[in-house]
Amino acid sequence: MLQAGEWAYSEKLKEHFMNPKNILQGENTDEFDGVGMEGNLQCGDQMMVVIKVDKEKEVITDCQWKTYGCASAIASTSILSEMVKGRTLDDAFNISPKEVAQELGGLPDHKIHCSVLGDKALRAAINDYYTRNGKEDKVKQEQAKVICQCMNITDHDIEDAVLEGARTYFELQERTKLGTVCGQCKGEAELLLEKFKHIHFGV
């Protein structure tokens, strides 16, 4: 007979869940140079990332966080806060959820969406830093682009659907109702589907 199975999570994730690093204590963020918050409580995940920046080198010197969420959300923000220290803002801005998941030793498919908020919050914090320091020109907005005009579905919605498990065009339609009226967006949606599958799951 087999003994109790492993956690659904990797040992690395478990370690970060049990002993999270760099938790922001209290709620005062005055001493930080950039603050970003993503997600909401109703959906069960919310992350706040705060950074200190070496203004000459534009390098992140400290990163702390708070997270409302499950084990993988907590662990992914914890490991992200370790990953970004010493990185340039440009470099940190490009950290993808896939990198975070890899660093954690992989995440179960249905948990990938819990790890995408950390890097989003980090980008928000970096943008906040740029705004505060009069460098609005460097702020990179993550503008959503409407793909399906009929149902008002954006590329972000498609990305979310992929993260939540959609792998085929049909599953994408089931989740988003995209392309269920005129159907003209099918080609573009399929390309994005493939793109996000590749980005997040390497398939």
Added chain:
Amino acid sequence: MADMKVYFDHNATTPLHPEVKKEMIAAMEMFGNPSSMHSYGREARANVENARRQVADFIGASEKEIVFVGSGSEANNTVLSLFVCGSSQCIPGSRMRSSIITTKIEHPCVLETSECLGHRGVRIKYLDVDQYGKIDLDQLAGMLGDDVGLVSVMMANNEIGTLQDIETIAKMVHESGALMHTDAVQAIGKVPVDVRTLGVDFLTMSAHKIYGPKGVGALFVKKGVPYCPLIRGGHQELGRRAGTENTLGILGLGKAVEMRALEMPEEEERLLELKQVLKNGIEESIDDVHFNGHPTDSLTSTLNVSFIGVEGEAILLYLDIEGIAVSTGSACASGSLDPSHVLLATGVDAELAHGSIRFSMGRESSRQEVDYLLDVLPRTIQKIRNMSTAYIKGGLHAASR
């Protein structure tokens, strides 16, 4: 790793009762097919029929009214699926009335089957529940009518423990000419269940929730009510459920109800006391909690609590590390993105549902275990709140947008 192990997830499943285990081990050699006429078969048949008598006695039914099935889910599927059968070949007399009434807090095996029947032309009406998880009898009265063939209301809710007044509901249902089903999987063995007193036509029970084995349950089908099997092609169970009987499982179920009859009366009081200690302890040691379910009309073993600003899966896993097993209504633990449909139906908002934990105690639960939990829980919640965006000392964080 924790030295102490506390299993507070009895509503999910229970360990085998030692007496059940003993009986099943002793019966391991029994392999005959109850349908065979030789001695092997007769031995198996005798044990299956003995269990049928035990189960019938336990719920005040007659033996022929008990159909052994593979699970509570199968029993519930069977009852609901009866109602798409419009053939007078299967159900003599007229076509069945084609609407079903159920509640928003049923187990998914009822809700998803209902939804599927909806696709097949059956009209499904869902009863709301109040903040405690009770259905509104006036709403039921308004829904009942000539079109309604079946009403299915669970006796005790698995997540919040709220008990429904099945006896009154069944009376109303019968007055309107419909049939009454109750999913009593969580109620059986915890509160007295007598099918005649309740006045139900169908009742579902499962063995593994009452210290019996998994993979076996029983469906009470009142004599004379229309019936159509879900699994066809065999004469077993008087043609009501095909497939060679799970003899060992059935024997285990029989012993399990026998043990319940002996232990239940004393246990109810003891668990009620433990639940009170647990509830008071949580109230005293943790701020910003919300108790879900009915304050009194509830299973004595079940306590459902929402911790504001904390996500349930995180609580569950931190408690697991400390050797304590519980469950949560959070979406994260379920694999879906929505939190508990039961809590949402009671009007609890999504955030509180994500932060809900169900403690369900059982026959072996002790004061020592509750004390240990009360030692671990406050610091666990404190630890999570300390890193939560949703909670800053003294209350909810205002920064959320």
